[in-house]
Amino acid sequence: MSTGNAMVTVLAFVLALVIGGVLIAAVDPDVTKAAGYFFSRPGDLLSAAWSAVASAYAALFRGAVFDYQADTFALAIRPLTETMTTATPLIIASLGVAVAFRAGLFNIGAQGQVILGAIVSGYIGFTYHLPAGVAVLLALLGGIAGGALWGGIAGVLKARTGAHEVIVTIMLNYVATNLLAWLLTTKAFIGTNGEPKSITVLPHAQLPLLFGSQFRVTWGFVIAILASVAVWWLMSRSRLGFQLRAVGSNPAASRTAGISVQRMTIYVMLISGALAGLAGAVQLLGTSKYITDGIAGTIGFDAITVALLGRSKPLGIFFAGLLYGGLSAGGRFMEVVTGTPIDIVLVLQALVVLFVAAPALVRTIFRIPAPSGELKGAAA
Amino acid sequence: MSTVVEKPAPTPAPVPAPAAQSVSVRPSLRIPIILGVLALVALAVFGFGAKSGVDSTFGLSLRADAVQLSPLVVASRPTAIVLGVLCVAIAAFAFWQAVKHRRTPAWLLAVFGVLWVFAFLVWAVAGKATSLVDLLQGSLLLAVPLAFGAFGGVLCERAGVVNIAIEGQLLVGAFAAAVVASVTGNVYAGLLAAPVAGWLLGLLLALFTVKYAVNQIIVGVVLNVLAVGLTSFLFSAVLKPNAATLNTPPLMKPIGIPLLEKIPLLGPVLFDQTVIVYAMYVAVVVLTVLLFRTRWGLRVRAVGEHPEAADTVGIDVNRTRWRNVLAGSATAGFGGAFLTIGYVGQFGQEMSGGRGYIALAAMILGRWTPIGSLGAALLFGFATKLASALSVLGTPVPSQFMLMLPYVLTIFAVAGFVGRVRAPAASGVPYLKG
Known part of the structure; x- marks a missing residue:
């Protein structure tokens, strides 16, 4: 099962890269020119397409992992640290989404919870002058509380009234966006700034850098690792995690076994929201340092x-x-390097997930026989 | 199988039996209490809170209108107080009806809503002026993509497929309409291209959800990312460098309907619009009749409520779902055309801006019916238009809170505070025969 899954994931990635490559080639000016005289010299089209795709993907690699054309080792390794910086809040927030998944809930509201986490941790971070250590800890806890509150609303409503968490969390995303927009007009948040940009988080509340001033990686990355371990322990080793997974795989049986499905629903959304809130706090205290209306970027959706x-x-x-x-x-x-719009990355990401979610389709495309007994479309 | 999404269906088990009984014996006071609180807000905040000695001015005609009406000028404080008192009276009547175990008629609730909104407007515009026609027209136009998106959602969900991808369908519709209209120089060619683009996205939605039984919400979310990625990529790589030939579509021109457009106030608002707006009027009627008055509609609803039963009587469940997903996605794509050739003109990156999700909310608030969806879309359009109008005027309520209103209302609706909403029972559940 697991080796089959790994292969499907790899093949899904290959398929996505191929489709992405076709798109990159299709819009490349050299390729379009060569396509004009395709029937006289078909080789030109192929080589133009190949060079367009190869240079784009080579640049993608250089920007993501290792820039082999850089002068110093520090510069060459810098892309990898940028990847770590970008990945930090993503990992934490998607741990939250995953906890909800495992319990059978779909938390689309990570975006709103990230925003709330950033709002609360930011407010603590730039308002209260506290000693080093205490300040950053309190700000992180504030972020956790903010996210948990936002997730908890959806959890309580689901448990008490049956309101579908997908709808409630989508709506809460927009409420959070507008709440942030409003806060960024208030004096408490923007101080004397004339634009919708909050006061900068005080130095004591900022997450320290991990590898020195050359790289942007902060202790947030360590928090992401710790959070991963904590979630692993919670879901695989703890009693609560067992109950959560039980509710996720069969609510009716869990109820019969004496697990309160309603209480679990609330717990799950609290935990899920707390993690997303922590992601928002880490993004703010580590990377952004001040809140703008784009503080959450697309972290919540990417999660x-x-x-x-x-x-x-x-x-x-x-x-x-x-x-x-x-x-x-x-x-x-x-x-920057090849002029290929960054949006191709979104296409790649969407395609990978689509293919991973439909292993049957990948098997059909590559004509791999289905392993016996596998369920169709088991996505989560 | 579908471990990810739990059913939103009402679960009778956890409710203790005595409580359930007492609810049915005691009169349900939820609506009167909500009305009462709202009425008191209208009277205390809008009525007595309004500035005294100033007027609220509402323009009733646009400058271009044939029939010019003089603006409506009312004394702010007395008018708001009178409106507030009327609201309180309706709330009291609703309370009395509830005690007598009678339902408050829906039209009265609508009257309450209109009075309440007017009380709010009079309070918010006190000492200033705003154009009522502009407000109504703006609301209608903002509602158009929402309504088509919601119709698309209704078509899919009634057959048991959740369509989270409305956002993406609006976006690809807008994109295709802009490009085709620019290339051909003909807006109606663009109008035809939009549903085709939506249909193509629907093809993916149906392939993954119906054929491969992947979780419908996952596919919807991912298709939205795909739509944003594809359109943004093509926009940056192709449309931007060739904006003159590929992204300067002609705009649809409003076509006045003879006679009807001459009606004061409502004429210019409703009957001097583009073809897309008229299509919306037609669509709401056609869809309502199709879904609730034809054999086809009955079958679709059967598939959405109880696919096993539908299968037993010989309805091909998955074929029905395929067709409805394609039709619904095309409908949403058609609505996307309004964003470009009906309103703004040029295509812009991520220009759907979350409207697809609001359309989803409109569909839910409209209880999975075309008429209800249209009503909710109009309400959302009104809230958005009001927010922008008020932010220009600089009135006491921050515009961000006005913009929150549709979302908060939807949360209240799904949580059952504003009547109970119930999705088609099989919505979100793949049907695997066997």
Whole structure:
């Protein structure tokens, strides 16, 4: 089963890269020119297409992992640290999404929870002058609380009234976006700034850098590793995790066994939201330092796809998060170097997840026989 | 199988039996209490809170209109107080009806809503002026993509497939309409291209959800990412460098309907619009009749409520789902055309801006019916338009809170505070024969 899954994931990635390559080649000016005289010299089209795709993907690699054309080792390794920086909040937030998945809930609201986490941790971080250590800890806890509150609303409503968590969390995303937009007009948040940009987080509340001032990686990355381990322990080793998974795989049986499905629903959304909130706090205290309306970027939405790609397992998510971080960091580099729009990365990400979610389709394309007894479309 | 999504269906088990009984014996006071609280807000905040000695001015005509009406000028404080008192009276009547175990008629609730909104407007515009026609017209136009998106959602969900990909369908529709209209120089060619683009995205949605039985919400979310990625990529790589030939579509021109457009106030708002708006009027009627008055509609709803039963009587469940997903996706794509050739013109990156998700909310608030979806879409359009109008005027409520309103309302609706909403029972569950 697991080797089959790994192969499907690899093949899904190959398929996505191939389709992405076709797109890159299709819009390349040299390729279009060569296509004009395709029937006289078909080789030109192929070589033009190959060079367009190869240079784009080479730039993607150089921007994501290792820039082999850089002058110093520090510069060459810098892309990898950028990947780690981008991946940090993604990993934490998608751990939250995954906890919900495993318990049978779909938390689309990570985006809103990330925003709330950033709001609360930011407010603590730039308002209270506290000693080193205490400040950053309190700000992180504030972020956790903010995210948990936002996730908890959806959990309580689901448990008490049966309101579908997908709808409630989508709506809460927009409420959070507008709440942030409003806060960024208040004096408490923007101080004397004339633009919608919050006060900068006080130095004591910022996450320290991990590898010195050359790289942007902060202790947030360590927090991401710790969070992965914690979620692994919670889901695989703890009593609560067992109950959560039981509810996820069969609510009716769990109820019969004496597990309160309603209470578990609330717990799950609290934990899920708390992790997303922590992601927001880490992004703010480590990387951004001040809040703007784009503080959450697309972390919350990417977290969903990362969780799917990592099959909701902490280790899988850790690597899926790094992969996504790499694609984003590499995409930015590629856009500068070869002019290929970064949006191709979104296409790649979407395609990978689609193919991973439908192993049957990948098997059909590559004509691999289905392993016996595998369920069709088991995505999460 | 579908471990990811738990059913939103009401679960009777956890509710203790005595409580359930007492609810049915005691009069349900939920609606009167909500009305009462709202009415008191109207009277206390809008009525007595309004500035005294100033007027609220509402323009009733646009400058281009044939029939010019003089603006409506009312004294802010007395008017708001009168409206507030009327709201309180309706709430009291609803309370009395509830005690007598009678339901408050729906039209009365609508009247309450209109009065309440007017009380709010009079309060918010006190000492200033705003154009009522502009407000209504803006609301209608903002509602168009939402309504088509919601119709698309209704078509899919009634057959048992959750369509989270409305956002992506609006986006590819907008993109295709802009490009085709630019290349051909003909807006109607663009209008035809939009549903085709939506249909193509629907093809993927149906392939993965119906054929491969992948979780429908996952596929929807991912297709939205794909749509954003594809359109943004093509926009940056192709449209931007060739904006003159590929991204300067002609705009649809409003076509006045003879006679009807001459009606004061409502004429210019409703009957001097583009073809897409008229298509929306037609669609709501056609869809309602099709879904609730034809054999086809009955079959579709059977597939959405109880696919096993539908299968037993010989309905091909998955074929029905394929067709409906394609039709629904095309409908949403058609609505996307409005974003470009019906309103703005040029295509812009991620220009759907979350409208697909609001359309989803409109569908739910409209209880999975075309008419309800249209009503909810209009309400959302009104809230958005009001927010922008008020932010220009600089009124007491921050515009961000106005913009939150549709979302908060939807949360209340799915949580059962504003009547109970119930999705088609099999919505979100793949049907595997066997």
